[in-house]
Amino acid sequence: MHLVGRLKTCIASLMAVILFLYPVMIQAQDAQQARIAGMEAAEGDTNGTLWFGAGCLVGIIGVGAAYLYEPNPPAADLVGKSQDYVASYTDAYADEAQTIQQKNAWYGLAANCVFWVVYYVAAYDATIGY
């Protein structure tokens, strides 16, 4: 009897915990889906080639612009979405887009540096040869 009582208490407590955690779990799942959707949208919308070009042609200024410019998601993706979804989506979109921008801008800057190193070495060799 004592054992049955304890078992009932245990089951009731477990159910109470699950009931309490369920909306939290759903909310977390919603936020997770929003983050994934925001990141995917940012990958599709961000022009990595453009930022590579910015880093390559404009140099450190292009890299700086990649850190300063914060793109925003199209409003159509947020129609009918919950508040938590909108918040998670916009944050994930901005973060992912900026990551892509910055990465490509640095690659562009690196390509720019490599070009000038090769150029000066070639020019120096040509001068020596002359």
Place this chain on the structure above:
Amino acid sequence: MIKNIQGRIVIILPLFLFINAVILLCSDIELLYSQEVESLTVQFRRTVATEFDSEVAEGQFYYKSSGYLFVEITNPVSQYLVFDNKKVLIYFPETQEGVEYPLSSNTIPFVDSFLGHMKNDFGLSDLGFEIVSHNKKQDTLFTTWSPATTNKKNLGRLVLGTLGEKIVYAESQDKKERPIKIVYFSSHKLVTGYYFPMEAKILMRNGNQTKTETISYLEISHNLDFPDHVNSFVVPPDANIKVIE
């Protein structure tokens, strides 16, 4: 003979006057139908379906000819999307929270597609597009539009299909002339001189995934007063709005 002429004049003149009156009346009706649209109120139901799930949103949007757009979502959440002065505010009235950020492109595709029917060429000329070719399939005229030289690096071509005065098809292409978005318009209704679609189906390609958006424009009203919560909408001073510059 004179009698005959007089007799004919007696018959023909009133007939002529009657026909003239009918023509004038029709012109007045035409004028009434094509009165300028100062505002539109449109009730809609939007279904977005991918391979894995589908979502439904219902609400109405309120549009002013000044460019102000207020989209009110009533299902599944209570949400306002306010487009004004190149900014968009996404606001949740129940919790008084939201986010505001600059608008980098057009408002919402299913609203822009609808409002484009107020122009014969979908507003493409105003955006700097020019016709490059056309062909006719059965009764539908398809015109291909190319963006202005300054935008050619960023925008692809557009194909517009018109059946009489109704725009029934719109396709946007990437720079390699592959379709990225196709819109089918159907069940047109004549409202104040414009043929607005009551149904639109948008197919969008995003990588390997295709997304289908079906919009039913359930009710269209024009030049009506907006509800108070739309007309005099102001963000409460104690609302929590995240502003992104």
